[in-house]
Amino acid sequence: MYxxxxxxxxxxxxxxxxxxxxxxxxxxxxxxxxxxxxARSNEAKAMDIPMGAPAFQFQKLFDKNxxxxxxxxxxxxxxxxxxxxxxxxEFTPDIEIYSIDEAFLLLAGFEEHFDxxxxxxxxxxxxKSRTGIPxxxxxxxxxxxxxxxxxxxxxxxxxxxxxxxxDDPEKNRKALLWTKIGDVWGIGRQYEKRLLALNIRNAxxxxxxxxxxVRKEFSVVGLRLKRDLSGLTTLSLEATxxxxxIAVTRAFENMYSDYNELKERVSTYAVKIGEKLRRQESNCSxxxxxxxxxxxxxxxxxxxxxxxxxxxxxxxxxxxxxxTALTGLSMIYKEGYQYKKAGIIASKLTPAKQKxxxxxxxxxxxxxxxxxxxxxxxxRENGKVKFGGQDLGRTWKIKQERLSNRFSTRLNxxxxxxx
DNA sequence: TCTGGGGTCCTAGGACCC
DNA sequence: TCTGGGGTCCTAGGACCC
Numbered sequence: 001m002y003x004x005x006x007x008x009x010x011x012x013x014x015x016x017x018x019x020x021x022x023x024x025x026x027x028x029x030x031x032x033x034x035x036x037x038x039a040r041s042n043e044a045k046a047m048d049i050p051m052g053a054p055a056f057q058f059q060k061l062f063d064k065n066x067x068x069x070x071x072x073x074x075x076x077x078x079x080x081x082x083x084x085x086x087x088x089x090e091f092t093p094d095i096e097i098y099s100i101d102e103a104f105l106l107l108a109g110f111e112e113h114f115d116x117x118x119x120x121x122x123x124x125x126x127x128k129s130r131t132g133i134p135x136x137x138x139x140x141x142x143x144x145x146x147x148x149x150x151x152x153x154x155x156x157x158x159x160x161x162x163x164x165x166x167d168d169p170e171k172n173r174k175a176l177l178w179t180k181i182g183d184v185w186g187i188g189r190q191y192e193k194r195l196l197a198l199n200i201r202n203a204x205x206x207x208x209x210x211x212x213x214v215r216k217e218f219s220v221v222g223l224r225l226k227r228d229l230s231g232l233t234t235l236s237l238e239a240t241x242x243x244x245x246i247a248v249t250r251a252f253e254n255m256y257s258d259y260n261e262l263k264e265r266v267s268t269y270a271v272k273i274g275e276k277l278r279r280q281e282s283n284c285s286x287x288x289x290x291x292x293x294x295x296x297x298x299x300x301x302x303x304x305x306x307x308x309x310x311x312x313x314x315x316x317x318x319x320x321x322x323x324t325a326l327t328g329l330s331m332i333y334k335e336g337y338q339y340k341k342a343g344i345i346a347s348k349l350t351p352a353k354q355k356x357x358x359x360x361x362x363x364x365x366x367x368x369x370x371x372x373x374x375x376x377x378x379x380r381e382n383g384k385v386k387f388g389g390q391d392l393g394r395t396w397k398i399k400q401e402r403l404s405n406r407f408s409t410r411l412n413x414x415x416x417x418x419x
Numbered sequence: 420t421c422t423g424g425g426g427t428c429c430t431a432g433g434a435c436c437c
Numbered sequence: 438t439c440t441g442g443g444g445t446c447c448t449a450g451g452a453c454c455c
Contacts, residue, residue, distance in 0.1 A: 035423055244427080247424080
């Protein structure tokens with residue numbers, strides 16, 4: 001059996017842990033630059049605030065209904081996630097961390113020795129009492145069915161208490177009949193549209209389609225999903241491997257046409273790429289650099305361009321990465337446009353330890369030492385060390401007007417309780 | 420005025436090899 | 438007039454996820 005454990009309204013719940021006055025109140029968390037709604041508490045969902053809602057369009061509704069609004073605080077969410085996953089790891093040796101707020105737990109043979117429903121409740125209790133985060137648990141013979149079970153556990157939490165098990169064919173059939181086709185894991189907008197056109201409205205109807213047909217129309221991905229959903233174990237637990245691509249892409253707070261402004265930002269993104277690469281002990285060989293104008297401004301000239309540039313040698317040195325990224329930028333930058341966004345994607349990642357020697361070019365070995373020191377200093381001093389290409393004086397900042405403290409990772413930002 | 424960010428996998432088609 | 442067969446590797450684009 002598999003369990004899918006999912007944190008309820010994760011980002012909103014993280015904010016609540018450190019501000020209990022928010023219990024039973026509507027809470028939303030915004031994306032970078034305080035742009036869109038990316039997390040909502042149940043109360044906020046009940047107010048029909050959709051996922052992805054632009055904050056400026058909903059400002060009035062927030063004010064009128066006393067919605068508590070937060071900028072996203074990834075330092076906090078990332079750390080809380082780690083804590084939750086550590087606790088879940090105590091319940092099985094086989095765990096796949098599927099996303100920041102979700103994990104699959106393989107409970108192979110556990111049903112012979114445990115009452116799985118009781119086991120699920122123990123998970124809820126442990127996570128809640130040790131982190132304050134509420135979770136839901138779906139248990140079933142396959143991953144796709146565990147997803148369905150989880151949805152039921154959450155949707156009917158008053159009745160299920162947050163745990164739901166699918167373990168017999170008739171029960172599974174009912175659950176699949178209840179699951180709308182667009183809500184199935186792996187069925188997105190496009191597939192939903194195509195299936196609805198065929199009058200396939202729920203997961204049970206999807207499962208009854210012929211294998212060959214599903215394979216032809218939705219590729220092997222769709223077929224695997226269909227089999228898993230019908231109860232045949234097809235998708236198995238995957239180790240959480242290192243990332244194969246690493247990206248830093250951000251919209252600017254304003255539009256810029258000046259090359260130097262772009263240069264400064266692209267440098268900063270390249271430095272961030274370097275930090276991420278070093279954290280997972282990888283080098284990269286290829287950088288993709290892109291720039292974009294504001295797609296929402298129909299009145300302005302539009303331009304988008306992207307280019308791939310190889311690094312001289314596999315590297316995670318911020319110095320080399322900045323140089324490479326700027327080479328790319330210089331090739332795609334065009335004067336006369338109002339740029340709103342830029343980004344860098346690093347790919348062709350290799351383990352930092354297996355460095356391939358080059359015949360003619362070799363990176364200065366001092367880079368490695370230097371980066372180590374820079375990383376240590378930045379961790380201790382909170383990002384004080386910058387590179388020449390980055391803006392040293394006038395620090396530009398993404399809009400984060402409603403940022404909470406990094407309660408769980410910074411001593412000077414601890415929660416303070418007044419007696 | 421304002422509209423996110425970061426990932427994975429699969430497929431088709433082109434370039435290349437012998 | 439006629440012009441093979443069988444591969445691999447890479448990339449872009451499109452689907453999906455949270």
